[in-house]
Amino acid sequence: MDLELRHLRVVCAIAETGSVTKAASALGLAQPALTAQLQRIERALGGPLFERDRRGARPTALGELVLDRARVLLPAMKGLRDEAARMAGAGDPLRRYRFGGVNSPILGRLVHRLAAERPDAQITTYGSWSVDELAQMVAGGRLDFALTGVCGDSTPSAGFGLSWREVAVEPICVLLPQTHPLAAHDEVDLVDLRREQWVAAPGDGCFGDCFAAACARSGFTPKKVYEADVRAALDLVDAGEAVALCQATFRPVAGLVTRRLAGTPLRWRLLLGWHPDVPAAAVAEPVLAAAVAAYTDALANHPDYLGWLLAHPEFGVQPSGSGGVRIA
Helix, strand or coil: CCCCHHHHHHHHHHHHHCCHHHHHHHHCCCHHHHHHHHHHHHHHHCCCCEEEECCEEEECHHHHHHHHHHHHHHHHHHHHHHHHHHHHCCCCHHHEEEEEECCCCCHHHHHHHHHHHCCCCEEEEEECCCHHHHHHHHHCCCCCEEEEEEECCCCCCHHHCCEEEEEEEEEEEEEEECCCHHHHCCEECHHHHCCCCEEECCCCHHHCHHHHHHHHHCCCCCCCEEECCHHHHHHHHHCCCCEEEEECCCCCCCCEEEEEECCCCCEEEEEEEECCCCHHHHHHHHHHHHHHHHHHHHHHHCHHHHHHHHHCCCCECCCCCCCCEECC
16 A cells, blocks of 8 residues: 555544544544554554554554654645645636635625626635634635634734735624513613523634623623524524624614624624735735725615714724725
8 A cells, every 4th residue: 555645644633632533533534444544554654653552542653753754744745735726726816706704794795896896707705614714725725815804803813824904893783682671772781691591603703702701891601602503593593592792784684683782892803814925915905995895885784883883983994095904
């Protein structure tokens, strides 16, 4: 058997997890299949790579040698693939736009604007729950732009080498059923939601440290948090089983209402990211301007929020020359 990169990934996965069973789960394989594959790899290399007992799997001297080489080869090959993908997929950036989005409230309007301005362009979209996945795809040349967001003053990981620009800043609101006792208020104090159960879609960054910290500042720990896709999350709110956080430009849904949190304890910063060393970077500024315009278009469906923005200029689109605040 010839040794391949996938075999090195298997060896690294076993070493990193310390267990063949855990490595099989991480790789999406059945444990017997991974065990058989490890045995074939060991026969090809001439000896055992791991000592295995009830405590797990630990590399032998031969295993350490293989791991040392694998940890050099695998990143080098990934770098080669990424560079090749960027070169092979370069083409004419004015004729192709590949967007990735995480729960973005303006992706549809951005695509609509670009399609109208550049009818000959090919525009594709990709949805994900993970900012890091999108950043990795942009860095690897599989996407041109990532449209996502972060909570508060946090920034996406710098490990992918992307440039990020701010499109707009929004206050985080709470989504309630119309029958909720607090639905009659324009604003809701976070502490008044202390007895509620919550629901979040994967990728909702505000339900991480920011939300827990805001609740702690209000003197309580949030009750149970369900995780569900967006449709199921709306159903849970509609059924009165939970409330949810949402962006201020969240599209109105029959039977549900959005209410601002008093004192705006949570902020959401909508971002556009791209890799500075690819041809698509040449059109990043026009795309950013289109994203800002798409956000402005979205405000038409939220006249109350638009009025609130006039009194709170620190939110919404922030003026900065051609549009967008550079954050990385």
